[in-house]
Amino acid sequence: MSVATRERPRPSPALGTPLRVGPLSWLVPLRAALAVVGGLGVLAVLVALDLSMGDFEIPVSDVIRTLLGGGDAGQRFIVMELRLPQTTVAILVGCALGLAGALTQTFARNPLASPDILGVTQGAALGAVGVIVLAGGSGYGGGLVAGTLQTVGLPLAAFAGALLTATLLYVLSWRRGIDGQRLVLIGIGLSFALSAGTSWLLVKARIEDAASAQVWLNGSLNGRGWEQATPLLWTLAVLVPVSVLLARSLNALQLGDDSARGLGVRLQLTQLMVLVAAVGLVAVSVSAVGPLEFVAFVVPQIALRLTAGSRPPMLVSMVLGACLVVAADFVTRVVIPFALPAGLVTAAIGAPYLIWLLLRHNRKVSA
């Protein structure tokens, strides 16, 4: 951007370009809109690729025909029964984590305050690893694909762990109201204690259980279907509108708690709602696919750099989160020849991209 050379100060690109129609005028956030459209385009391509490639390749044109109700029985089975559910889960988890990250990073005004640092993910992990390790003695401990225990028990344990941690976090942070920084610090304390519990279980466990827990801990989309997608969909349906309603208050929160209060933001209510939304989104995603820790941190930061705004944008974060997780699903299923948890691939894709954005930005600053 060569903004610096212009004489006239320009509004921040995130604020938008003024659009006037007769007596009406409003700001169109042009860059964010472009990012959303571009992100949706990338997402569509990724979804098409994800649905068409695999052990049995189906041309993209056939995939589209199948989705619209055509195609032969074999294609219908593969696309609608096998691949579409998993891709849907990937999209929904990506949306949920992107949004949760944008919410907490805005709330704490700190890029490090992703939901993973608050202990919610670690609570979920402790619950799930507890089930894996403690149930491990009873002959269980094979792959992570079969068994009633983990279709019912694991997600439930993870969800319960996440909710318990979140409740504990809120109760412990409450002293005549919630203070953002105190909450984050207490979250750090909780997350350390909980992840130490998980490490203890892993050290104590038989090596087979430890390996199987390690797979879960890195997040995996393998074999996920409609039963995981439904709760995700409901959660998003409730919490996305809530987050959109919070957007105005979050803008004011950027100026600091005191200024926000002065501007008429109901601080306690807003903070509670932000927390509930972020925790709900993370808890449901973790119980669906395990912790994809890096997504909620990296996606809002990438979105922030693409839109050049003052805080991580929510909509762009959702779209980019979906792109990242679907891409990870595609890479794990199709590109690499051996099984790798999706959580590792999200880091392997997201981290270099963020590094590249940082390098580009820093070169510009130095030039």
Added chain:
Amino acid sequence: MTSTAPHPVTPTVVAPLPAPRRGSVPGMVVLVGLLILAGLVSLAVGSRPLSLGTVIDVLLGPDGSDASTIVHDLRIPRTVLAIAVGVSLGIAGALMQGHTRNPLADPGLLGVEAGAAFAVVIGIYAFGVQDLTGYAWFSLAGAGLAAAAVFAIGSTRGGPDPVSLVLAGTAVSALLYALTQAVVLRDIDTLDAFRFWSVGSVSGRGMDVFWEVLPFMVVGLLLAGLSASTLNLLQLGDDVASSLGLHPVRHKAVGVLGVMLLTGAATAACGPVGFVGLVVPHVARHFAGVDYRWVIPYSGLIGGVLVVVADVVGRVVVRPGELQVGIVMALIGGPVFIHLVRRTRMVRI
């Protein structure tokens, strides 16, 4: 929700502001005393308890008895190591939070721990390294390379930029962590060796590991001492600091280099020990206020006490087994830290 309604305006007596907390020499003396006491207890406690008198006797004159062998060959190395690691990580944490001006910054964020972990896994997997001294060399090399990469990515011409540095560190760490896990998941023998290294422990290390990492720690401590007073000025922002006669780029580079050396040496000595670097500076600020000339030594001493105590507790709670120091510290330190945060107004940075 109780406090959403506007507060009624009542004429209240304004409580006088509490005097600002400051560090003091007596406070330092108390901490040093605690550290020595913790060290002595660490020499006495274990699967074979010794009385403090015996410990002091064999310390002053090794007599070849069982007690003397236990103290000199087993307990002194791990106690010395615990103190060194605790001091290094505490100071590294204070430096890190000061230089990034971010209270959530952990010294491991510079990519040091992830780099060390990746190098160790490569050492185990590809080179069949099995002893702790070998691990230490690999993790020193990995820590150095990763930290250099983070430094290069997170710097502009204006020197290391706080936000970029933190983001670059997190991104590099995540990438290295993913690579580490990718290796570990494909090879169960590597996982078996790695899971014990990765929780962080001071047991089973001899003095050779200590001598190996000591030079790095000493240089790191010197750099920390150099940057303590300038760190106070850097808190005001780069522009103010340079108008006061500082050279921000140079001082930040010195500080970050110190963090890298201290954290890298500590990780090499006993694996990744989280918690200390992130939490201890907050505790230190609680006692010493915001002046980094006090916060840094306080952080070091508190870190040392914390690691030694955690190591002792780990030896006692699950007899005859042992609980790794990293696990104990987080299990006990987590709740204590939460209590401290709840009870007091934290000093903000």
